[in-house]
Amino acid sequence: MRTPASLLLRIACTMGLCFMVGSARADIYVIAHVNASTEQLTQQQVADLYLGRTRMLQPGDYVILLDQGNDQPVRERFFRLLTNMSLSQVNAYWARLRFTGRQHPPEPKANDAKVIEAVSRDPLAIGYVGTQPGSQVRVVLHLHE
């Protein structure tokens, strides 16, 4: 937790604003297109996708996997809740897959809004956001803090 935003969060906590800030930002929502063939995903399925172990949820359907920027606090929280790995562990893991030519990492998007926008346009896309999304996308997994 060394990003400027998490530092701000910590300062906010000490100022007594923790409940408001913390509860609003705690959970993670894994999202898919409203017409996606999948209703729900298990934590294992999502972990397999985000650790590059699989590229599809069912035969023939490649998932367009979306990540968030490395400096987004939501990314640290997502991988910690999903895999119990720290950001540097996740980055070292993905560097190994990427620089041996075995797998390409998911495409990073700038923020929640960009992820929601991309997922709402593409029936094959899967992404994650740190705030409860509206009805333009479907929540397929809810990770609780």
Added chain:
Amino acid sequence: MRIASILLLSFISCIQTARADDLTLSGFGTLGYSHERQERIGFLRNTTQPVSENSNASFLSDSSLGLQLNYVPNPQFEAAVQVVARDKQSTSLGNSVEWAFLAWHPNEAIDLRAGRMGLDIFLISEYRNLGFSQPWVRPPTEFYGWIPFFSVNGIDAAYNFQYGDTRWRIKGQLGTSASDIPLDASNAFRFTADNVRDLTVQAERGPWQFKAGYSIFTAGSQPHNFAPVNNGLANVAANAFAPAAIRAEAASLNSGFWLRGASVRYASVGTAYDDGTWLMQAELAKISSDSRMLPTGTSGYATVGRRFGSLTPYLSLARFQPDENAVVPVNSWSPLGATAAGLQNTAVAAYNNFRIDQRTATVGLRWDFDSRAALKVQWDRSHIGARGYGLWQVNNLIDGSNSKNVDLLSITVDFVF
């Protein structure tokens, strides 16, 4: 090469619909400093590095910078180029292209590639240069420092499947390889490998990873200065005026003094464990060859580390145990004159030039001060057996004929971007 042409044709059709966001540029690097206090001996991270044996400290040994360009028009096709600048004998652009391949993933289970790919024989041989994904400053040199090749030109295929909770990957590579290997401060030779064939089986289950591998190749070249030594030794062996003992020694030295055409075989098993807190890694390999001019023997290491937040202290032990005793001079050749005596020294030194007899104890600390960069401090104490200096640069036979303890202190910053 039919697969290669199919890949190429499919690829050309993909390129016609290329978009800029299908291209990604990424990279990794290390800024490293290493220091040893022994005179007339130089540290080598691997045997492709040129080193002046008189320099005790170096920024070059561990520093590197890699750039990678991936073109992924759709999930089934990919083209990738990786260029790595690192300290080695020859740094031409062709040599710096670590890999350049076309890949085809017809389905989830199968990966096919053609071009130049990373040599995949041991647990981490494909990412020896990627410090950020390793616990140590560098892979244990007893296990990774003597491998002459980093890449293979040819084709490879992998088959992935899951059985219960275990994910399996079986992979084979076919091709050729080449590397420039320094022999001493002023001479090098281009070591080529023909018919590189390797097969690895990998299994992952929870925090555990296992890998077994077997690879074999034929040495396609030998140093140019072998021929005059062969001629000189043959002359001594045939010299009717020379004592019989010297003639026999010359004949014996000459009979093993060759490399081209030799078969070289590596067999290995390795395991790694990482539960997020504890990490462990160990490998064992048997290296054999019909030529006595290459390092052969048994190599292994074991590493244990533990994460305390962003700090990871680690301990490691490594060893290379040679199969063959060192070649030593038997008779004094000075009755035949200084040239003959010099020839004997040259032949004996060449036999032991790549011989490895070494063990190392390592203690180090990794600090992940950023999510994409780590600082490492490592101390290695190596014991090198007499005439077992294959992993070091020594300036002459005399310095190699005694055993030595060497302390090496290294500091690196590894990063990815």
